[in-house]
Amino acid sequence: MIAFAFTPELLADSVTATLLAAVFVLLVYNLWRVRQNRRRQGEAANQNKRLGLVLQSGMLRLWVYDPSMRHYYFLSDSGEYTDEYNPIEFSKFYDRDDFELLRAAVFDVCEGRAPSRRLDMRSSQHDDGKMSHYEVSVSSIATDRHGHVTRVLGLQRDVTDSYLRKQKVSKHLILYHTVFNSSLIDTIYYDKDGILRDINQKACESFGVDREEAITAGFRLQDNPLFNKLDLTSPGGTRSTSIVDFDTEADPRAKGRGPKGKVYYEAIVNPICSPDGDIEGIYMAGRNVTEMVESYYRQREGAEKLRRVNSSIRSYINNINYALSVSNVRIVNYHPDSYILDVSSNVMTVEMQLSQLRCIRLATLRFRRTVSSVLNRMDHRSRHNITELIETEIRDKQGRQIWLMFNFVPVLDAQGRVVKYFGLLRDMTEMVETENRLAVETKKAQETELLKQSFLTNMSYEIRTPLNTVVGFAELFESDHDAEDEPIFVEEIKKNSNLLLSLINDILFLSRLDANMIEYNKQYVDFAQLFEAHCQMGWILVDHEVKTTVESPYEQLVVNIDPANLGIVIERICQLAARYTRQGYIRAKCEYRHGELAIAIEDTGLGIDAATLPHVFDRFVRGSSEQLIGSGLDLPIIQEMTQQMGGTVEVQSEQGRGTIVWVIIPCEMQSLKKRIAIDEELRIKI
Numbered sequence: 102m103i104a105f106a107f108t109p110e111l112l113a114d115s116v117t118a119t120l121l122a123a124v125f126v127l128l129v130y131n132l133w134r135v136r137q138n139r140r141r142q143g144e145a146a147n148q149n150k151r152l153g154l155v156l157q158s159g160m161l162r163l164w165v166y167d168p169s170m171r172h173y174y175f176l177s178d179s180g181e182y183t184d185e186y187n188p189i190e191f192s193k194f195y196d197r198d199d200f201e202l203l204r205a206a207v208f209d210v211c212e213g214r215a216p217s218r219r220l221d222m223r224s225s226q227h228d229d230g231k232m233s234h235y236e237v238s239v240s241s242i243a244t245d246r247h248g249h250v251t252r253v254l255g256l257q258r259d260v261t262d263s264y265l266r267k268q269k270v271s272k273h274l275i276l277y278h279t280v281f282n283s284s285l286i287d288t289i290y291y292d293k294d295g296i297l298r299d300i301n302q303k304a305c306e307s308f309g310v311d312r313e314e315a316i317t318a319g320f321r322l323q324d325n326p327l328f329n330k331l332d333l334t335s336p337g338g339t340r341s342t343s344i345v346d347f348d349t350e351a352d353p354r355a356k357g358r359g360p361k362g363k364v365y366y367e368a369i370v371n372p373i374c375s376p377d378g379d380i381e382g383i384y385m386a387g388r389n390v391t392e393m394v395e396s397y398y399r400q401r402e403g404a405e406k407l408r409r410v411n412s413s414i415r416s417y418i419n420n421i422n423y424a425l426s427v428s429n430v431r432i433v434n435y436h437p438d439s440y441i442l443d444v445s446s447n448v449m450t451v452e453m454q455l456s457q458l459r460c461i462r463l464a465t466l467r468f469r470r471t472v473s474s475v476l477n478r479m480d481h482r483s484r485h486n487i488t489e490l491i492e493t494e495i496r497d498k499q500g501r502q503i504w505l506m507f508n509f510v511p512v513l514d515a516q517g518r519v520v521k522y523f524g525l526l527r528d529m530t531e532m533v534e535t536e537n538r539l540a541v542e543t544k545k546a547q548e549t550e551l552l553k554q555s556f557l558t559n560m561s562y563e564i565r566t567p568l569n570t571v572v573g574f575a576e577l578f579e580s581d582h583d584a585e586d587e588p589i590f591v592e593e594i595k596k597n598s599n600l601l602l603s604l605i606n607d608i609l610f611l612s613r614l615d616a617n618m619i620e621y622n623k624q625y626v627d628f629a630q631l632f633e634a635h636c637q638m639g640w641i642l643v644d645h646e647v648k649t650t651v652e653s654p655y656e657q658l659v660v661n662i663d664p665a666n667l668g669i670v671i672e673r674i675c676q677l678a679a680r681y682t683r684q685g686y687i688r689a690k691c692e693y694r695h696g697e698l699a700i701a702i703e704d705t706g707l708g709i710d711a712a713t714l715p716h717v718f719d720r721f722v723r724g725s726s727e728q729l730i731g732s733g734l735d736l737p738i739i740q741e742m743t744q745q746m747g748g749t750v751e752v753q754s755e756q757g758r759g760t761i762v763w764v765i766i767p768c769e770m771q772s773l774k775k776r777i778a779i780d781e782e783l784r785i786k787i
Contacts, residue, residue, distance in 0.1 A: 167251075296322075647687060677735055
């Protein structure tokens with residue numbers, strides 16, 4: 102039996118070997134971990150590359166909306182936040198109206214009214230005047246433990262090419278159907294095999310058939326006696342005039358339907374050929390001229406009778422012409438067969454002939470549908486009298502648009518059919534102008550009454566409160582009091598009197614705004630100089646511990662604005678900021694961008710609580726402390742003036758942290774000169 106004895110040296114060697122083995126295992130494990138991390142990073146990089154390829158190939162772009170900050174962030178192809186935008190900055194990428202719809206969709210998702218929204222949007226107008234079209238999908242991607250949405254994802258796909266293709270196809274289809282179906286002549290289309298494929302309503306009326314039945318029955322070109330003798334091998338169009346007795350030569354399948362007896366028909370037949378010369382279809386346009394031919398023969402038969410009574414009629418015509426010249430009335434005749442309107446100042450002479458298109462275009466836009474309806478009724482030979490008052494594009498010597506009164510009566514032939522319409526045309530411009538002046542005066546009277554009502558409505562509790570305070574302290578002078586209290590009484594009376602005067606002035610000014618009595622006069626001014634002056638005027642009563650700054654990137658900015666009324670808006674905003682800011686700063690900024698002047702005034706004052714913020718533009722709104730915001734009318738006046746100048750105003754505020762007011766006014770820029778050096782912190786983030 103062999104016995105082993107562990108000496109201290111042997112024990113130390115054993116421990117050393119164990120430590121070396123442990124170190125080796127740790128090294129192997131760390132190498133394995135490094136390789137795993139590299140493999141996962143490589144897979145993530147490949148996924149990001151694939152995501153980037155998908156976004157690029159699909160013309161997609163991602164952005165995220167943060168409800169807490171109310172800011173938007175674009176995501177790069179790797180999923181990282183790139184650029185940050187507030188709502189005003191983000192809106193510049195889209196059409197203004199479409200952006201409002203996008204904001205509404207985002208708010209619906211944030212407030213849980215819908216899990217997602219899909220919109221079709223347009224971009225803001227590019228420098229070349231074109232717009233991009235997007236398909237945007239909005240959905241929530243993150244919520245907190247209370248279920249409130251904390252992140253909203255927007256997936257934006259560029260569908261401009263698809264939209265333009267659809268618009269082009271739709272335009273061609275609408276053009277085809279409009280020309281084909283609304284044509285005032287018969288229009289028929291046969292395919293290459295000579296089978297009827299389409300026919301417009303006018304042709305259906307001419308041939309006395311139903312459109313659906315005619316197409317379903319499959320009438321053939323060879324069975325139509327009007328066209329079966331034409332040579333269709335020629336690539337050019339063929340003009341023909343046919344005389345057919347439909348009682349003997351009509352298609353047997355159309356027995357009992359269609360025209361009766363002898364028909365005179367004129368048409369233009371155009372074969373549609375391929376580049377190789379093969380016929381692919383046949384297009385025909387024509388009209389039934391039977392009535393015109395028969396009328397011609399009837400006129401020949403009556404010519405002799407007309408000659409016999411010519412002398413007596415001439416005397417009668419002279420009397421009519423004299424009456425027309427004295428009364429300044431014109432004679433008008435409309436011929437449904439030729440679609441021509443004749444206008445004359447006497448019975449014998451036609452001064453002008455107008456086609457239907459010319460008649461419609463002579464009317465103003467809002468009366469063109471009326472003119473078209475009148476012509477359509479006469480084309481269908483209505484037996485009712487037609488009376489219409491039309492505003493025309495023609496102007497008289499005073500520059501007024503002429504109003505004409507048409508009175509048509511149908512003229513019947515011996516068979517009782519309408520052959521034309523006879524009418525009188527009167528100039529009603531003077532009468533219409535008198536009625537319009539009466540309407541304007543009536544509107545002015547109504548606006549005056551509205552101004553009175555608006556003034557009386559605003560005389561409420563807000564006026565009685567300072568008035569009662571003044572009366573109350575004045576009565577204290579008549580009661581027993583200490584002489585030492587009199588300065589306090591006087592101070593309270595002065596303070597409330599000033600408050601009452603300011604409130605009454607605001608009410609009167611707001612009433613004038615409601616009645617649209619404020620005049621806005623735009624002129625080109627250097628806004629870079631006016632901006633700081635108006636801000637300083639609004640900060641006259643600011644606390645000495647508050648720092649005020651005006652940040653403008655322009656040395657000169659000449660824009661077309663109303664300097665007086667815009668100055669009132671700026672001063673009122675600055676006065677509100679100075680009134681509710683006790684420490685910190687008040688900062689005013691301005692920037693011109695894409696035909697708009699943007700102004701932002703930011704303060705570190707008391708702020709507005711979340712419950713009151715949606716109602717800040719209401720009149721006499723009170724905050725959480727039951728105190729008026731300013732005089733109660735400052736923000737309503739600011740909003741009303743801004744809107745009447747064509748702009749918008751928005752307020753972002755948080756109680757205890759301050760307020761930002763944005764004002765955007767549309768204007769035209771004449772000249773612009775930026776400062777040589779501008780600190781990056783001075784750039785406006787709007």
